[in-house]
Amino acid sequence: MPLTVASLTFLGSYAALVLAPRPGTAWEDLWIALLLACWALFAVDYAVRWRLSGQGPSFVHTHLLDTLVLILPLLRPLRIVRIYETLQHRRGLPRLPLYSRVIAYSGLSTLLMGFTGALAVYQQERGAPGSNMRNFGDAVWWACSTLSTVGYGDIVPVTTGGRVIASAMMAGGLALLGAVTGSFSSWLLQVFSREED
Incomplete structure (x- = not known):
């Protein structure tokens, strides 16, 4: 703690x-x-x-x-999920199922990446020549569209540091999306195989 x-x-x-x-x-x-x-x-x-x-x-x-x-x-703060699991285990409660843990980690990771990415990009882009990221709200909007892999393109980083952060967030967004999608698909396959048995 x-x-x-x-x-x-x-x-x-x-x-x-x-x-x-x-x-x-x-x-x-x-x-x-x-x-x-x-x-x-x-x-x-x-x-x-x-x-x-x-x-x-x-x-x-x-x-x-x-x-x-x-x-x-x-x-x-990603470690909060582990602390929660430890507390559950000590109280004799069952651990979160694997799929719930993956979704919890992914959700928490997405929130943290979005907030910290918005902060880091805003720090790089604020006041930069040609930047259209005028306030932190613009940075949050950009982070949401980047992490969700939508990428509207209405707000884009123009500095080298901003683009490096954007590349990391794009990779992180794809990884998180893949983790959630894969976990959900695996859970559906288990449900279908149980029904067939």
């Missing part, structure tokens, strides 16, 4: 830096200090778990989500 609170603090601090910039003030120093403190906490947590695992360098490959979360701490 302390690390979950730290991840939400990280996300809130980043959002405050992007949405309410106050350059050269004590507020900006506070948000940056909170970001760095949370990131340091995540790095210590990762290093301790790496050391305790005894796996050496293979820890990076066997714990890809943890490695990704260290590189992109904005995704750390």
Whole structure:
């Protein structure tokens, strides 16, 4: 739970830096200090778990989500689903079925990717010459159309950083859509095979 609170603090601090910039003030120093403190906490947590695992360098490959979360701490709230499952298990309640877990992870991932992607793109595009992303609402609209793979094209990033973020979001949107579609298809096949039996 302390690390979950730290991840939400990280996300809130980043959002405050992007949405309410106050350059050269004590507020900006506070948000940056909170970001760095949370990131340091995540790095210590990762290093301790790496050391305790005894796996050496293979820890990076066997714990890809943890490695990704260290590189992109904005995704750390994804671990909320695991915490929920742990609490259920301790209370003697059954775990979520596999399909429910996939949909829960995908839904939470989509919300996080949409919000953080909108923040990151807005930070890159705000005030850039030729940018038609004038406010955070435009950035959220762009993130929704990108993640849903619709891509209207009414708002597009024009900076190099914005386009890199857009590419990552397109790949993430396709992966999440594939995970949900595959999980739902697998569930339907199981239902049909039970009915035939």
